[in-house]
Amino acid sequence: MDYIVRATACGGQIRAFAATTRSLVEQAREIHQTSPVCTAALGRLMTAGAMMGIMLKGEDDLMTMTIRGDGPMQGLTVTADARGRVKGFVYNPNVWNAPKYKGKLDVGNAIGRGTLTVVRDQAFGEPYSSQVELVSGEIAEDLTSYFVTSEQVPSSVGLGVLVNTDQSVEQAGGFIIQLMPGYTDETVNRLEENLKKIHSVTKLLEDGLSPEEILQTILADMDLELLDTVPAEFYCNCSRERVTKVLLSIGEKDLQEMIDEGKPVELACHFCGKKYSFSVDELKILLAAARARKQKS
Ligand SMILES: [Zn+2]
Numbered sequence: 001m002d003y004i005v006r007a008t009a010c011g012g013q014i015r016a017f018a019a020t021t022r023s024l025v026e027q028a029r030e031i032h033q034t035s036p037v038c039t040a041a042l043g044r045l046m047t048a049g050a051m052m053g054i055m056l057k058g059e060d061d062l063m064t065m066t067i068r069g070d071g072p073m074q075g076l077t078v079t080a081d082a083r084g085r086v087k088g089f090v091y092n093p094n095v096w097n098a099p100k101y102k103g104k105l106d107v108g109n110a111i112g113r114g115t116l117t118v119v120r121d122q123a124f125g126e127p128y129s130s131q132v133e134l135v136s137g138e139i140a141e142d143l144t145s146y147f148v149t150s151e152q153v154p155s156s157v158g159l160g161v162l163v164n165t166d167q168s169v170e171q172a173g174g175f176i177i178q179l180m181p182g183y184t185d186e187t188v189n190r191l192e193e194n195l196k197k198i199h200s201v202t203k204l205l206e207d208g209l210s211p212e213e214i215l216q217t218i219l220a221d222m223d224l225e226l227l228d229t230v231p232a233e234f235y236c237n238c239s240r241e242r243v244t245k246v247l248l249s250i251g252e253k254d255l256q257e258m259i260d261e262g263k264p265v266e267l268a269c270h271f272c273g274k275k276y277s278f279s280v281d282e283l284k285i286l287l288a289a290a291r292a293r294k295q296k297s
Pocket of ligand 1: 236238269271272273274
């Protein structure tokens with residue numbers, strides 16, 4: 001089962017998250033039929049999303065991360081809520097580039113140069129949006145840069161996805177370590193020493209470490225205190241009602257064209273692939289509603 005562990009260390013100078021996300025990444029792969037390099041990109045961003053989601057303050061807050069790049073993958077979008085639920089998709093799931101070196105998928109080149117945008121939707125107040133240039137397109141480094149430049153929180157982000165030869169997900173997970181206000185140089189030095197000893201997240205996952213063990217490794221001898229565990233899952237909140245709103249927003253002309261085609265229209269959710277079908281009669285009702293709405297405004 002997928003879950004996220006929340007922890008602190010050094011008497012509150014550090015807050016830390018680690019996650020195991022194999023099932024939710026595999027589910028996303030099955031839905032979107034992603035190539036290995038796209039599975040790695042989506043899995044990394046969804047893993048980060050799951051951890052960043054539970055950092056949200058309000059129970060009903062949402063966070064959406066969008067990466068747009070000039071590489072063949074074009075980009076990806078991940079949305080997470082405060083309860084460990086996450087969903088996502090890549091724009092072109094069929095990228096088959098050469099590995100960086102043996103066993104290492106080249107996510108950076110598949111994404112290319114571009115931007116990372118993070119939007120937080122709060123139940124109360126205006127949405128908060130922030131954008132940074134991609135550092136490498138490898139996602140963990142890009143998020144580290146985001147935390148430092150947009151949130152002024154020195155952070156270390158590690159994300160890993162291992163793909164089997166049959167393309168299924170063997171292992172996925174990661175960590176986010178953040179320095180809280182009032183941290184000392186001693187804490188920074190010790191953390192840096194510990195991080196140096198870690199080869200890569202992929203290696204930790206290969207060794208079969210649980211999220212708890214990942215934190216115990218990174219925060220060894222730093223008074224690690226595990227706080228709680230949150231289950232994580234792939235979850236899409238799409239509904240017929242939401243899709244109807246999308247149809248209503250496309251405009252009268254396009255609706256009329258669909259009606260003139262005389263065939264039911266099928267729309268698929270970008271995130272989960274669920275299909276919603278609308279009959280010609282339903283489209284006519286929507287068109288009437290769109291006209292009525294226009295007259296009112
Ligand atoms: Zn959906």
